[in-house]
Amino acid sequence: xxxxxxxxxxxxxxxxxxxxxxxxxxxxxxxxxxxxxxxxxxxxxxxxxxxxxxxxxxxxxxxxxxxxxxxxxxxxxxxxxxxxxxxxxxxxxxxxxxxxxxxxxxx
Amino acid sequence: xxxxxxxxxxxxxxxxxxxxxxxxxxxxxxxxxxxxxxxxxxxxxxxxxxxxxxxxxxxxxxxxxxxxxxxxxxxxxxxxxxxxxxxxxxxxxxxxxxxxxxxxxxxxxxxxxxxxxxxxxxxxxxxxxxxxxxxxxxxxxxxxxxxxxxxxxxxxxxxxxxxxxxxxxxxxxxxxxxxxxxxxxxxxxxxxxxxxxxxxxxxxxxxxxxxxxxxxxxxxxxxxxxxxxxxxxxxxxxxxxxxxxxxxxxxxxxxxxxxxxxxxxxxxxxxxxxxxxxxxxxxxxxxxxxxxxxxxxxxxxxxxxxxxxxxxxxxxxxxxxxxxxxxxxxxxxxxxxxxxxxxxxxxxxxxxxxxxxxxxxxxxxxxxxxxxxxxxxxxxxxxxxxxxxxxxxxxxxxxxxxxxxxxxxxxxxxxxxxxxxxxxxxxxxxxxxxxxxxxxxxxxxxxxxxxxxxxxxxxxxxxxxxxxxxxxxxxxxxxxxxxxxxxxxxxxxxxxxxxxxxxxxxxxxx
Numbered sequence: 001x002x003x004x005x006x007x008x009x010x011x012x013x014x015x016x017x018x019x020x021x022x023x024x025x026x027x028x029x030x031x032x033x034x035x036x037x038x039x040x041x042x043x044x045x046x047x048x049x050x051x052x053x054x055x056x057x058x059x060x061x062x063x064x065x066x067x068x069x070x071x072x073x074x075x076x077x078x079x080x081x082x083x084x085x086x087x088x089x090x091x092x093x094x095x096x097x098x099x100x101x102x103x104x105x106x107x
Numbered sequence: 108x109x110x111x112x113x114x115x116x117x118x119x120x121x122x123x124x125x126x127x128x129x130x131x132x133x134x135x136x137x138x139x140x141x142x143x144x145x146x147x148x149x150x151x152x153x154x155x156x157x158x159x160x161x162x163x164x165x166x167x168x169x170x171x172x173x174x175x176x177x178x179x180x181x182x183x184x185x186x187x188x189x190x191x192x193x194x195x196x197x198x199x200x201x202x203x204x205x206x207x208x209x210x211x212x213x214x215x216x217x218x219x220x221x222x223x224x225x226x227x228x229x230x231x232x233x234x235x236x237x238x239x240x241x242x243x244x245x246x247x248x249x250x251x252x253x254x255x256x257x258x259x260x261x262x263x264x265x266x267x268x269x270x271x272x273x274x275x276x277x278x279x280x281x282x283x284x285x286x287x288x289x290x291x292x293x294x295x296x297x298x299x300x301x302x303x304x305x306x307x308x309x310x311x312x313x314x315x316x317x318x319x320x321x322x323x324x325x326x327x328x329x330x331x332x333x334x335x336x337x338x339x340x341x342x343x344x345x346x347x348x349x350x351x352x353x354x355x356x357x358x359x360x361x362x363x364x365x366x367x368x369x370x371x372x373x374x375x376x377x378x379x380x381x382x383x384x385x386x387x388x389x390x391x392x393x394x395x396x397x398x399x400x401x402x403x404x405x406x407x408x409x410x411x412x413x414x415x416x417x418x419x420x421x422x423x424x425x426x427x428x429x430x431x432x433x434x435x436x437x438x439x440x441x442x443x444x445x446x447x448x449x450x451x452x453x454x455x456x457x458x459x460x461x462x463x464x465x466x467x468x469x470x471x472x473x474x475x476x477x478x479x480x481x482x483x484x485x486x487x488x489x490x491x492x493x494x495x496x497x498x499x500x501x502x503x504x505x506x507x508x509x510x511x512x513x514x515x516x517x518x519x520x521x522x523x524x525x526x527x528x529x530x531x532x533x534x535x536x537x538x539x540x541x542x543x544x545x546x547x548x549x550x551x552x553x554x555x556x557x558x559x560x561x562x563x564x565x566x567x568x569x570x571x572x573x574x575x576x577x578x579x580x581x582x583x584x585x586x587x588x589x590x591x592x593x594x595x596x597x598x599x600x601x602x603x604x605x606x607x608x609x610x611x612x613x614x615x616x617x
Contacts, residue, residue, distance in 0.1 A: 032293055055235060069352065069393055072443070077557035078321070082170075086298055088347065105325050105345035105355060106238070106292035106300035 029096075030088050032104060033061060035081045040074050048074055050098075052085060063089045063096040070101045079103060172556055173227040174616045180220040180529050184261070184570075184606035186213045189590040190597040196473060198594075207594040215603075220256065220529070221249035222277050226285070236293045242286040242307075244274030253416070254278050260418050260601045262531035263579035264524035267417030271335040271363065275309060275525035285309070285336060298347070298355075300325075303340040306361060308333055309525045312399065313439050313453035314534075316498045317509055317566070318527065319546050319614070321558055322397075322439075325355050328387070329401050331455045331494045331513075331534050332435045334523035337361030337383070353392025359385040364409050364424055379407040379427050383522070397439040405431045405522060408479060410468045410581055428479035428580070429463040431520060448501040451509075455494040459520045461487050461580070468581050475599065477582035480518055488583075490519030494534060505548035505562075514539050517573070520580045530570060530606045535578035538587075539571040555617040562614055570606040 033052035040048040048065045065071060073079040088100035194208040224246040231239045248256040254268045257277045268278040274285040288304025310318060311328035325343060328334075339361030348354050364381035385403040392398075408431055409424035435457030442450045463479035463486070480488040496511035515521075515537045526532025533540040544566030553559040574584035575598055585596045587604050 032296070072394060080557055084292075086293070100347050102298075102345070102347075102353070103324070104292050104300075105298050105343060106290040106302060 028088050028090050028099060030086075031056070031061065032084065032086050034084050035079070036060065038074055038079075038081060040071070043075055045071065045075075047071075050074075050101075052087070055084075061096065063087065063098045063101075065098045065101055067098070067101070070098070168232040170230040171228070172558075172617055173225070174614065175226075176222075176224040176612055176614045178222045178224070178610060178612040180217070180222070181609040182215075182217045182220060182529060182607070184215045184530065184603045186210075186215060186601055187587055187590055187604040188212045189602050190594050191601075192475070192597045192599045195594045195597040209591060215259070215261075217256075222257075223247055223249065223280075225282075226274075227282075233289075236291060238290050238292070240286065240288055240290065240307075241284065243282045244285040245280060245282045246274055246277050247280035248277045251277075252279055255418075257529060258418050261603050262577055263581070263600065264526075264532055264535070265530070266419055266600075267414040267422075269412040269414050269524075271337070271412060272525045273336060275334075275336065275527065298345040300343045300345075301341070302326075302343075304338070306337045306339050306341070306359075308335055308337040308339070308359075308361065310334065310527065312397070312437060313451075313455065313494075313496065314527070316451055316453070316496065317511060317542070317544055319507065319548075319560075319562060319564065320616075325357070325389075327399075328359075329399055329435050329437045329455060329457075330523070330526075331437070331457050331492060332401055332403055332433050332521060332523075333383075333385070334525045334532060334534070335361075335363070336525055337363065339383075351390050353389070353397075355389050355392065357385075357387040359383075359387065361385075363405070364412065366424075375424075377427070378409075378424055381409050381424070381427075382406045394441040394443065397437075399435075399437040401433075401435050401437075403433040403522070405433075408580060426466045426468055427464070428466055428468075429461060431462065431479070431522075431580070432460045433521070434458055445499075447503060448499055451498040451500070453494075453496050457492050457521070459490045459492075459518070461489075461518075461520065463487065470599070475582070477599075480520060480576075480580055480583060482583040488518035490516045490537075492516065492519045492521065492534070505550060507546040507548070509542075509544050509546075511542040512540070515577075517584050517586075521578075524578060528568065529608055529610075530568075530603075531578050533568065533570065536570060536572065537575070537577050537584055538573035541569045541571075543567050559615075559617045561616075564610075564612040564614065566610050568606075568608040568610075570603070572603055572605060575600075575602045 031054050033054045035050060035052050037051040038048060048071055049062060050065055051060055051062045054061050084104045086102055086104045087098055089096045089098045188209055188211050190207060191210050198207050227243045229241045233239055254277055258265055258267050268276055273283045284305060286305050286307050288302050288306060290300055290302040292300040307326040308328050311330040312323060314330035315322055341357050341359045343355060343357040345355035361383045363383060366375055366378045366380050369376045383403055383405045385401060387401045389399045407427045408429060410426045410428055411422040411424060414422040437455040439453040461480045463481055465485055467478045468475045476482055478485060492515040494513040498507055498509035500507045513534055517537060519537055521535050523532045523534050526534055544564060546562050546564045548560055548562040551561060572587055574586055576584040590596050590602060
């Protein structure tokens with residue numbers, strides 16, 4: 001019974017998560033998409049241009065990535081074309097600048 | 108006909124004769140080009156049609172990878188003088204004639220042990236947000252089709268191969284399913300995932316450093332607490348918190364033993380399924396700092412897992428001994444551009460606490476009086492362990508040099524039988540273990556994947572056992588130096604006071 005309760009609890013938490021949508025901030029755009037191209041200039045690059053295909057619309061979206069942690073992952077090939085990314089970006093001077101760039105979680 | 112006329116006629120005739128041939132040659136080239144273009148157009152049409160029909164190329168949805176390892180080990184250990192449980196029992200039943208029989212100190216060796224290990228990884232994107240991941244493993248010794256060459260009577264995790272260690276200790280050479288799980292990600296467009304199946308609950312953080320593996324992502328488990336091929340499930344959440352980059356948390360569940368059908372008169376009616384639940388919180392996951400805090404509870408811990416064959420004969424659970432709690436914390440740091448390379452540092456610490464019931468192990472029809480980390484008086488025991496290490500990666504030469512140390516206290520018990528060590532999973536040791544290793548990667552451009560690599564690894568392990576019962580939760584530990592103090596310290600398994608393993612590998616990851 002105790003194990004059944006534990007498993008039931010797991011599913012209950014899952015159900016609760018499903019019923020609790022989180023609102024997005026107005027000035028940022030969130031999306032999930034698959035990387036189709038990464039342009040990065042060498043090991044010392046301080047910026048990268050990444051093109052992703054939006055999972056929902058199927059449209060290509062290009063973002064500029066400036067944060068070192070993500071750039072390191074491009075350089076080490078820990079993030080590659082084909083990887084699915086959850087990202088958040090804002091539009092600055094007509095360019096999409098990444099504020100959050102992470103492989104979609106799951107194992 | 109003049110001579111000039113003859114020449115002109117000959118020239119014209121020759122040209123006339125040559126023209127069709129040249130024309131035919133040109134036609135043939137043109138024809139080939141047209142055929143090639145037709146094929147291309149047809150292929151494009153098929154591609155477009157396939158896309159219209161929802162079909163994709165295999166590489167769009169299936170990722171294939173894997174690894175091969177050849178390993179050679181040279182093993183040596185010292186058995187201290189001790190009383191053996193079977194000898195003492197026979198002596199008692201025989202009327203205690205003469206002094207209690209004592210087994211003398213001895214040396215155990217295997218000069219050269221070769222093993223092959225092959226792993227095949229598959230990841231299929233079945234549908235949007237749904238993947239299926241699998242890892243198949245084969246691990247065997249050269250010249251053997253079973254586990255006898257690497258099974259001894261020394262440690263509970265190496266008396267044979269069972270469900271939690273399949274593919275992780277040398278076995279029968281069959282390709283087994285080490286992992287297979289389905290994952291549903293992006294639940295409700297949130298960074299929430301649910302995953303169920305045979306789990307990636309082996310080779311966790313920071314043991315990936317000495318294995319020269321990539322750091323496990325959110326699927327990672329702390330190596331000091333869990334290294335066991337579990338069937339189970341996970342519910343995870345990776346929130347976007349600016350102050351806590353990479354943060355995530357997981358609720359995990361695994362089944363270690365399924366008791367099957369029971370009736371009021373069946374032999375297993377007093378047994379219960381063995382389960383484990385865990386809560387993992389990773390508040391920070393970056394290269395310079397990775398932090399993990401994990402709590403686990405193992406419930407209804409069995410006395411023996413199911414061994415179809417073992418050095419003690421076929422075994423299966425016969426008693427539920429109680430519960431165990433664990434709490435651990437792990438910190439890992441990767442510091443790039445530290446001198447000519449990258450410095451990796453880690454520290455892990457954990458405590459274990461048993462909650463025994465009154466059940467004891469009956470072996471061969473004899474009640475041993477041994478329960479969950481106790482022999483005689485039923486009492487809760489608390490143990491602790493630390494695991495420290497560093498690896499320096501020299502960028503220019505692709506050389507990696509590492510050192511590790513772990514120590515477990517008298518009553519330390521963990522759940523790591525699948526650890527990648529021949530003698531016994533080193534992180535369960537009650538005593539000290541030292542390990543040094545060097546890795547030399549080939550300077551070969553990867554072809555199969557971005558992370559493919561080939562390397563040699565050479566290492567040395569030294570185990571210094573202070574108490575008996577490493578990786579065994581049955582019975583109270585006895586100090587190695589007090590084994591001969593009393594027949595009451597008699598051991599079911601053969602104790603070792605120290606052990607060494609000099610090993611070398613050739614590994615290819617693709």
